[in-house]
Amino acid sequence: MIRKLALLSFLTVITLNLYSQERKIPSESKIERVIVFLQGAQIERAATVSIPAGTSTIEFKGLSPDIDEQSIQVKGAGNFTILSVNRQNNFLNEQKANDEITGLEKGLSSLKDDLEMKRNDNVILEKEQQMLAANQSIGNEGPGLDLNKLRQALDFQKQRLTENRAAQLKNQKAINDLILKITKLEKQVNDLREKARRNTSDVAVMIDSKHAVNGNFKITYLVKNASWYPSYDLRATEVNKPIDLIYRANITQRSGEEWNNVKLVLSSGDPSRGGNKPMLKPYLVGYNINNYEPGSTVTQVQGRVNDATDGASLPGVSIRVKGTSIGTTTNPEGYYSIQIPGAGAILVFSYIGYTSFEQPVTSGELNVRLAPDSRSLNEVVVTQYGAQKDAGASIAGKVAGVQIRGTSSLAPSVPLEVDVQQGQTTVQFEVAQAYSISSDGKQLTVELSSHNLDADYKHHAVPKLSEDAYLTATVTGISELSLMSGEANIFFEGAFLGKTLINVQNTSDTLSISLGVDKNLVVKRTRQKEENEKSFTGATQRATRSFLYSALNRKAVPVTLSIEDQIPVSNSSEVTVEKLEMTNAKVDETTGTVTWELQLQPNEKKELRMKYLVKYPRNKPVRLE
Structure with missing residues (x-):
């Protein structure tokens, strides 16, 4: 009897093992849609699976090893029940x-x-x-040389x-x-x-079904090693013509998955930042307390990123100004350059396989060495899927003219349609046509939109410091364009002039763009010698200064020119400054800034004068310039 029971138990175990093996159903799924955030991406997969009656486990294979475990969601449509969802790494690759x-x-x-x-x-x-x-x-001892030898x-x-x-x-x-x-x-x-x-992940879904059915599944999850950042081209052909603004998205991904013919959505959201309200800390007042560091005047940072172990340059490193959408990547030699929005900026350097690094901006040059991430990826992780986040309402609009550049499945000349959705806290750009992005970290550029903007052009000159005239263009109404903070390349008359920063964090609706030096506008400042330039009355010394300014417009179009200079500002009751001649100038009494606003026709030349008198104690000389 005991032998029969043992045999029965053995057969039962064998049967259960075979049953368990038969109930594991490997399944392929396809990426249909990807939402790329400023840091990270949400992958949306779809699959259709034949489900047998009873309890079975469907294994969705070949997923990214970079999955945020708490973000996994599986939804099923059909007459069955999802019992659990687990994730683990796959080491076959x-x-x-x-x-x-x-x-x-x-x-x-x-x-x-x-x-x-x-x-x-x-x-x-x-x-x-x-x-x-x-x-x-050749040996020449002896009386003669053997020619044959x-x-x-x-x-x-x-x-x-x-x-x-x-x-x-x-x-x-x-x-x-x-x-x-x-x-x-x-x-x-x-x-x-x-x-x-870079192993792959498997997501195992346990199913219970009373009958054999076909099930349709949607699998969504977040991956970390994907990102995008905006950039712009600002193109002006000549003065008094509108400026073309081209809005671009720069996308990279190293998620371990190939995004083949997927629908792409670009979101201004950043899941890594979370949605909790920031908390104020006590602001202490007293001696020897530094609550805030002094502001920095750095507006651009450049440098190189290397491997901390062997010094090798790292191409494709993501560099972002923390808390903003401003970003860039290192070039093939590991070099980078990025615009800084203001004081207190922190740069975040991130690269797959390396520990992320944050560095406050204190100078215009910042070289970084990234250390390899010591955390092992060869660890099996089993988690339950997380809760879905609310998407929120949106208002749809249309923007045409998107082009794909780089290694995409579309030719650069193919126009795309982009649907712009403005939410309460984020903006999304949904590209209507599907295309591919490889998991190689190479940057892909998508042209989101282009705008023809009216601009007010104005020349500025400070001849005391430089005889060059600088051209600026002012654009208003930028808040209506759904722009994000980012770098902009400036082109004027077909030439690249440099970069500027579009910072939408500013409350102003106006964007001022520097277009560089205009050599067709000549401004000169000449000091005029005066009789009795220096004199004294009793204990008071009197000194005058006189300057002649000339402005010549060599352009074929009228221009607006602002010329700035300054007169001394007294910080003592013993010193006084008197304005003697200021040809139609506006004077700021606090700073001493003198400004002339001129309209110059083609080939027109105008002259201006500035003259002032300084009185000070005879025995206390002062510096007048």
Whole structure:
């Protein structure tokens, strides 16, 4: 009886194991839609699965290893019940990659041995060449020289040098070929090591169904290693013409998934920031207390990002001004440049496989060394899916003219339609046409919209400091364009002038754009010598200063010109300043700034004068300029 019970128990265990194995259903899913945030992205997948009766586990394979576990959601449509959702890493890709690496490394070792042998051969040939070159003298002891022996020696030396040189050239060609093969093979090995490190995830969904049915599933989750940031082109063809503003999105992703023919949505949201209200800390007043650091005058930061272990440059590093949408990436040599909105800015450097780094901006140059992330990705993580977040209402609008640039599935000339949705706290740009973004970290640029903006042009000159006239353009109404803070490239008359910053955090609805120096406007300041420039009455010294200004417009169109200078401002009751001549100028009594507003027709020249008198104690000389 006991033997029968044991046999029955054994058969029951075997049956349950077989039943359990049969109930695991591997399933493929397809990415349909991706919402890219300023930091991170939401992936939306879809799948149709044949579900057997009873309890079974559907395994959705090949998902990103970069999943935020708390964000996983699975929704099913059909006559069945979802019992649980778990996530774990899949190491099969790592094993396959490691097997390939082993094979490649054997070939790499063989090539390096061949390279070493060829280099040794060349060393021997070079030694022989040196010996032949050193043996140039033919023995001439004795009464005469044997011409036959001389001819034989010369022929031998010539033949051997020719053979030696040919062998060296042949070896050098073989060395170059081997170096090329080794370089390519090392790149393959490095790519496979990256692939091995980037495992995939599986999401296991336990299902209970009374009958065999087909189920439609939607799987959504957040990944961290994806981002986008806005940038702009500002193009002005000539003075008094509108400015073209081109609005672009720069997208990168290293999520471990290929986004093939997906619908793309770009959101100004940032899930990493959370939605909780910030809390004020006590503002202490007293001695030796620094609540706030002094403001910085830095407006642009540039530098290089390297690996902290071997010093290698890191291309494609994401650099962002913390708490804003202002960002950039490092170039192939690891260099970057980014505009800074104001004092107190903090730069965040992030790169897959490395620990993120934050650095307050204190100077215009910032070089960073990122350390590899010590946290292992080879850890199985099992979590329950999180709760869905509210999307919120939106107002739809239309913006045309989107183009894809870079490695996308669309030709750059294909116009796209973008649906702009303005929510309570975020803006979303939904591109109607699907396209692809590879998980290689390469930047893809999407042209979201373009706007033709009326601008007021004005020239500014400060001839005391420079005789150049600087052109600026002022644009109003930018709050209606759904812009985000970002860098802008400035082009004027077809030439690239530099970069500026569009900062929508400012409450002003006006954008001022510097278009650089205009050489067709000539402004000069000349000091005029006056009789009795210095005199005194009793204990008071009197000094006058007189200046002549000229402004010439060489352009073919009228211009507006603002000229600035200054008169001294007294900070003592013993010193007084009197304005003697200020040709139609506006004077700020507090700062001493003198401003002239001029309208200049084509080829018109105007002259202005400024003259002032300073009185001060005779025995206390003052600096007048």
